[in-house]
Amino acid sequence: MSSTxxxxxxxxxxxxxxxxxxxxxxxxxxxxxxxxxxxxSVLPGDPVSNVLRDPQNNFSEQEIARIVAYYGLDQPIWVxxxxxxxxxxxGDLGVSLRSNLPVSGLLADVLPSTLRLxxxxxxxxxxxxxxxxxxxxxxxxxxxRPLRAFPSLFLSVPNFLxxxxxxxxxxxxxxxxxxxxxxxxxxxxxxxxALGIPVSAQIAEVxxxxxxxEARQEYAAVARSRGxxxxxxxxxxxxxxxxxxxVTVVALTVGELLGGSLITETIFGRNGVGNLVQRSVAxxxxxxxxxxxxxxxxxxxxxxxxxxxxxxxxxxRVRLDASPxxxxxxxA
Amino acid sequence: MTIPRSPRRLRxxxxxxxxxxxxxxxxxxxxCSAGGTQSQAGGEPQEGGDLVFLIDSLGPTWVxxxxxxxxxxxxxxxxxxxxxxxxxxxxxxxxxVAESWDQNEDATQFTLKxxxxxxxxDGSPVDAAAVVANLDIWARGDVERGINPIGLFPKTxxxxxxxxxxxxxxxxxxxxxxxxxxxGYHGSILISPETLxxxxxxxxxxxxxxxxxxxxxxxxxxxxxxxxxxxxxxDWAPEALDHDGPxxxxxxxxxxxxxxxxxxxxxxxxxxxxxxxxxxxxxEFYGEQGFTVAAPRYLGFVNGYAINTQxxxxxxxxxxxxxxxxxxxxEILSTVYTDDWLPAASFIQSNVPGAxxxxxxxxxxxxAAAALLDEAGWVEGSDGVRTKDGQRLSFTLxxxxxxxxxQAVDELVAQQLAELGFDVDIQAYDVITFGERxxxxxxxxxxxxxxxxxxxxxxxxxxxxxxxxxxxxxNVGQSDPTxxxxxxxxxxxxxxxxxxxxxxxxxxxxxxRAYFVPLTxxxxxxxxxxxxxQGVTYNGVAYANYYTAWxxx
Numbered sequence: 001m002s003s004t005x006x007x008x009x010x011x012x013x014x015x016x017x018x019x020x021x022x023x024x025x026x027x028x029x030x031x032x033x034x035x036x037x038x039x040x041s042v043l044p045g046d047p048v049s050n051v052l053r054d055p056q057n058n059f060s061e062q063e064i065a066r067i068v069a070y071y072g073l074d075q076p077i078w079v080x081x082x083x084x085x086x087x088x089x090x091g092d093l094g095v096s097l098r099s100n101l102p103v104s105g106l107l108a109d110v111l112p113s114t115l116r117l118x119x120x121x122x123x124x125x126x127x128x129x130x131x132x133x134x135x136x137x138x139x140x141x142x143x144x145r146p147l148r149a150f151p152s153l154f155l156s157v158p159n160f161l162x163x164x165x166x167x168x169x170x171x172x173x174x175x176x177x178x179x180x181x182x183x184x185x186x187x188x189x190x191x192x193x194a195l196g197i198p199v200s201a202q203i204a205e206v207x208x209x210x211x212x213x214e215a216r217q218e219y220a221a222v223a224r225s226r227g228x229x230x231x232x233x234x235x236x237x238x239x240x241x242x243x244x245x246x247v248t249v250v251a252l253t254v255g256e257l258l259g260g261s262l263i264t265e266t267i268f269g270r271n272g273v274g275n276l277v278q279r280s281v282a283x284x285x286x287x288x289x290x291x292x293x294x295x296x297x298x299x300x301x302x303x304x305x306x307x308x309x310x311x312x313x314x315x316x317r318v319r320l321d322a323s324p325x326x327x328x329x330x331x332a
Numbered sequence: 333m334t335i336p337r338s339p340r341r342l343r344x345x346x347x348x349x350x351x352x353x354x355x356x357x358x359x360x361x362x363x364c365s366a367g368g369t370q371s372q373a374g375g376e377p378q379e380g381g382d383l384v385f386l387i388d389s390l391g392p393t394w395v396x397x398x399x400x401x402x403x404x405x406x407x408x409x410x411x412x413x414x415x416x417x418x419x420x421x422x423x424x425x426x427x428x429v430a431e432s433w434d435q436n437e438d439a440t441q442f443t444l445k446x447x448x449x450x451x452x453x454d455g456s457p458v459d460a461a462a463v464v465a466n467l468d469i470w471a472r473g474d475v476e477r478g479i480n481p482i483g484l485f486p487k488t489x490x491x492x493x494x495x496x497x498x499x500x501x502x503x504x505x506x507x508x509x510x511x512x513x514x515x516g517y518h519g520s521i522l523i524s525p526e527t528l529x530x531x532x533x534x535x536x537x538x539x540x541x542x543x544x545x546x547x548x549x550x551x552x553x554x555x556x557x558x559x560x561x562x563x564x565x566x567d568w569a570p571e572a573l574d575h576d577g578p579x580x581x582x583x584x585x586x587x588x589x590x591x592x593x594x595x596x597x598x599x600x601x602x603x604x605x606x607x608x609x610x611x612x613x614x615x616e617f618y619g620e621q622g623f624t625v626a627a628p629r630y631l632g633f634v635n636g637y638a639i640n641t642q643x644x645x646x647x648x649x650x651x652x653x654x655x656x657x658x659x660x661x662x663e664i665l666s667t668v669y670t671d672d673w674l675p676a677a678s679f680i681q682s683n684v685p686g687a688x689x690x691x692x693x694x695x696x697x698x699x700a701a702a703a704l705l706d707e708a709g710w711v712e713g714s715d716g717v718r719t720k721d722g723q724r725l726s727f728t729l730x731x732x733x734x735x736x737x738x739q740a741v742d743e744l745v746a747q748q749l750a751e752l753g754f755d756v757d758i759q760a761y762d763v764i765t766f767g768e769r770x771x772x773x774x775x776x777x778x779x780x781x782x783x784x785x786x787x788x789x790x791x792x793x794x795x796x797x798x799x800x801x802x803x804x805x806x807n808v809g810q811s812d813p814t815x816x817x818x819x820x821x822x823x824x825x826x827x828x829x830x831x832x833x834x835x836x837x838x839x840x841x842x843x844x845r846a847y848f849v850p851l852t853x854x855x856x857x858x859x860x861x862x863x864x865x866q867g868v869t870y871n872g873v874a875y876a877n878y879y880t881a882w883x884x885x
Contacts, residue, residue: 167594172603
């Protein structure tokens, strides 16, 4: 086989692969949307009459029925589902049942805060993880050994506790930031520290394990035998191959950072996606929940796709060749 | 490779609530020195300053009709808007936008005279036409546009008419003595007719909602914060507030901080001036630290049980009466609450005009209770529970999910009644399930735990029987002629002088027949406040008003 046919075959395979991945992605997002609808629909009550039934409101059942009809919640479930889906496919996320505001506007309100927090937390996590890994490999044993315990320690301290302690010290005692100005630079930084610490543990664990593995390889022994110092060996030889699996971990934790920030947002009084979800879950605000789940599905799909695409760039041994089995291995 | 740890996260979330309490104690202990500075009250009001109010939530929608009575949004509406009349914490009605009013002899027609020169913040006048538009939307809503009616507005409303620019005539199908006080209720906020005509989606954006109050919206973010700034040309405050012209404060910020211990610690460290709904356990400590704790009472029913008289064992009046004197209300106050709560003296709060003192009927008397049960044929068995004809003396309490202390109170009541030979079961539901399963006159619900505010004692007439679509709280229908007649007389009274003696008789009768078993008076809205905040007033529904407030530095 000549190399040109080989290359065009690979390109065709890649095309098929890309189309399949894209179709999968769309299916995942749609299924997430429908699944959310079904799960919320089986819960008793609906968001509108739940609020109206508060005895303070003093509404009769007839009045409640008329109001519920305005929101279309008296329709059979499948009619509501078809309506929601036909809106969704043309990009209309609908109107929140709780706030009467367009869902797209509500998302636009909270996304920047969550993106800032998640981005900063990821940066904190990466810096911490690489610092710990560097220390473990380069510090003298009496210091390096306890450092190895840090990831497990970070994982076992709940982050709301870290958050409350940070607020207590840095806001209430030292006055470095105000809890009522949650989006300020320092407030965001400390929230990112609270959220980033547990995430750094996951990255550090993977990084340390891989560094240990690489350090046992022949090339490392050769480098050491040629008199290379610890720090030089670390930066010049061990770090790059050990960082590869970190990409996969980061891809997984991005989802966690976006979705798992609820507690941090609540403690730090930040108005992010997590808080919007909390408000919406408490009131069964279906259109908002469906939009957030669909958004989360999009984020996961995109991040995983990007990780798959970045992988071959970091490691020339990984190639998207014609065999689907091979590509699956890579993406896993 | 590490697996995402979401299950652990979920558990941590639940633990967060429990541990937050612990941490609150830590924070309190750590911050003692900082909070110790006590500036003493008094002095001349000072202009300027920014007040930050930390609140647990900003509630759901901002469509004015759908949110005005919310325990959260009500705070903001109270500053953005005015009402036709003012009702103070003693239920006294006084002029506001309505300068004076008249009623016809049978209280079916009212005429309101409006104050001249009142304007909405967009410059349009608060005139008779605007008031008519508001009355119509409170009474009927516009459900086809997603605007709910105000549930507590008198259902006897027929129509309103502008007689001239400043005179409004309002007609009812039946005597409606409660109309004027209802105009001071938190639901009756005056909104510009232009806003009222807009679709729900536009009204849901707070920035579009135009009122005539002492503050206007500067900025807001859904679920996060509302910043209000004072209106410089405001000059029509109720006389009862003893302050003219614009507010002292420059801005008023309502900021959501969901975690109660962070709210109180932020006030303690001086980052905010007021924390809403601090946990009752923290109040004593902060009080000792020099912080102001306010627990104003609202006008309404006391917290207590409406008894279903058709369900055994409460179909026997003697068992109900045993319950009435078998509960030790002083023990509830000293165990569950602090000194800020008052004992019940009737089934309506004692600050309601027309409420009379019936505390004699509510004195704890276990001997009398035991005698009543003996007389009714309930005999104590070997396990301490009384039985009659093979039936055990048992029933179920459903704590009211809208009142945080309800379950603790019910547990104590269950203990107290166990000593008398009752077997009391407690079944707690969340808000949604409670709404679906627990209702008045429901054959499987022996007691309904009431907490409800109202502004006029006439409301009482609508809950006692099933006449005129009444709520039939005690499931007696119209089978008790005395009750039916008393309710009818309260509903149709045309003056308060005529109504008050009937109300007094009614309260005595309902308590004597033990249709309603009161527990304690309610202080549902709690405020923890920096000592720098002076001059706060509280209205009849216990909302704090910062129009009169100022900051001492």
